[in-house]
Amino acid sequence: MWHYRSTRSRITTPFVILIIVVTTALALYLSHYFRQAYLETLDTRLLADLRVLEDQLPAYDAADDLDAIARHYRELLDARVTFIAADGTVLGESDYDRATMDNHLYRTEVQQALDQGYGNSIRYSVTARTDVMYVALALKETAAPVRIARLGLPLAEVQAELTRLNRVILTTALVAIGLAVALAFFIADRTTSPVRQLTAMAQRVAAGDLSARLLPTTEDEVGQLTRAFNVMTEKLQEQINALTTEQTRLNAILDHMADGVIIVDTEGVVQMLNPAAAQILDVTPETAVGSTFSALARHHRLIELWLRCQRTQEEQRDAIELDHGRGLFLQVIITPQRTPATPGYLVIVQDLTRIRRLETIRRDFISNVSHELRTPLASLTALVETLQDGAVEDPVMRQRFLDHIERELTAMTQIVEELLELSRIESNRAPFFMQLTPVETLVAGPVERMLPQAERAGLTLTAELPADLPPVMADAERIQRVMTNLLHNAIKFTPAGGRIVVSAQREAGKVVIAVSDTGVGIAEDDLPRIFERFYKADRARSSGGTGLGLAIAKHIVQAHRGQIWVKSVEGRGSTFYFSLPTT
Secondary structure (H helix, E strand, O other): OOOOOOHHHHHHHHHHHHHHHHHHHHHHHHHHHHHHHHHHHHHHHHHHHHHHHHHHOOOOOOOOOHHHHHHHHHHHHOOEEEEEOOOOOEEEEOOOOHHHOOOOOOOHHHHHHHHHOEEEEEEEEOOOOEEEEEEEEEOOHHHOOOOEEEEEEEOHHHHHHHHHHHHHHHHHHHHHHHHHHHHHHHHHHHHHHHHHHHHHHHHHHHOOOOOOOOOOOOOOHHHHHHHHHHHHHHHHHHHHHHHHHHHHHHHHHHHHOOOEEEEEOOOOEEEEEOHHHHHHOOOOHHHHOOOEHHHHHOOHHHHHHHHHHHHHOOOEEEEEEEOOOOOEEEEEEEEEEOOOOOOEEEEEEEEOHHHHHHHHHHHHHHHHHHHHHHHHHHHHHHHHHHHHOOHHHOHHHHHHHHHHHHHHHHHHHHHHHHHHHHHHHHOOOOOOOOEEEOHHHHHHHHHHHHHHHHHHOOOEEEEEOOOOOOOEEEOHHHHHHHHHHHHHHHHHOOOOOOEEEEEEEEEOOEEEEEEEEOOOOOOHHHHHHOOOOOOOOOOOOOOOOOOOHHHHHHHHHHHOOOOEEEEEOOOOOEEEEEEEEOO
16 A cells, blocks of 8 residues: 655656556567567578578589588678588588587477478577577478588677667657656646645644635635635634733733742643743753653652642642752642643642741841840849949949940940941942952951951961952942951951961952951851851850841942852861952
8 A cells, every 4th residue: 555645646656657567568568579570580581591592502412512602602691501411410611610510410490490391590509609590491302412501690780780679669668758757747736736735825824824825726626625724714813813812911920920830730740830930949841841740849748749639639738848958938739620621730839938038037137136135235234233232332343334334335336336237238328439449458458457456366367469450349448348347257266376368369350359267167057147147156156246247248249249158168267258340
């Protein structure tokens, strides 16, 4: 069973095959016919030559030179002449030495001539080393001792003539086949042209070109099909336009939703998810669509929630904290979709991480503020009560307590001022005076101010700055405050004998300044929160300070369009980095 790829092939292929078969058969028949006719004509001619030879051949005896006579007739008849006795002995030969020739009694043509008076055959001649046509004739008794005269004609020339004839027949057949095939293709092309045009129109419609139309050129079935297809395309365009409008609205809603939306079929295969879901689950839409929900969720509580919804066919919701290294806190709602057209499940993923973090920060802030203020307030209360109990009468004790009260008030004032400063920076109400400033200016002042403190702590403090550093765009006073804060922390957390180095390096469009120390370092769990307000790595807060310095430093650097980060290994020191733009 043949499978055709086009109607034109379906029409032309059988006709082409039929034409080739018929023409080939005719060519083979003509070639055979002309060969047989040619050989019969040649046989008739040789027989006629033998009969003329018979009439002209006188009686010879054994003493006559029959080879000379054979050569004589060879010149006249243009054919090999052989005279053969009744016992098959060759008596005369025109072309070869008969002394070397075998007995010819059992040659086919000789046997036929002895039995029927005439014989012929075509065979390969060992003597002539080619195919030869032999015609033998039994002679009259008057020609004794010659009993049979035979003519032989090599077929090399005959074969050449037949080859030329076959070439003519083949050329004619090929021309006929070519013309017939061209005619078949022409007729098939004209017949299938409307169908091809309709197919091209259907392909344009399938590709999305709903404006494609085709003008009917005939009144037959193809013309009616064309009109029906035009009407169908118009209806389809109207429906698709309506669906496209709705789809555009839905996609716009899904793309701009902060909540993740995932559609899963009844087998648990993800059919669609919006950008928010891809971002929350840290996947790409290309890899997520087509995968299972279990592979997408990658968390046992999410998978359990999905299986419970699949089992009960009721809406399920739960708050889940993912441990994928990002500390995500999600509100997940899975709802079965019971519509017959699109059965499956709708998964809504709400990222509450920021709200959870803000709540944590708010609780920590209240706790930290309370902790920071409770100690000086308690101290102030105790001092006031002691003064009220009579210590005010003792000048020495009174002065000592008043000095202590002043220190506590100074600490509380510092906390309030730093909180106000941080609030102004975060709300963009703190003025920044940006200008191109040499990096050495930003580093030299804080290093010089903190050097005596480092020496008192038994530390080495140095600045190693390359000479080719470009100036940076900065508010010098505020960046020097960042430097002072980082140096102060490095001195505070580095044991005696340690080393503190300030360095800088140029990168693309910015300069990165680093403050490295050989101090106690920071625990890995504390690194993500080191820049939060009031956060202190030492839970006992024995190191002093308000815990606001790094938070202020972070916001100052960010206000300069830079970044600040830290690398530290506990027990092996820390390195704080911050970048400043050069333009």
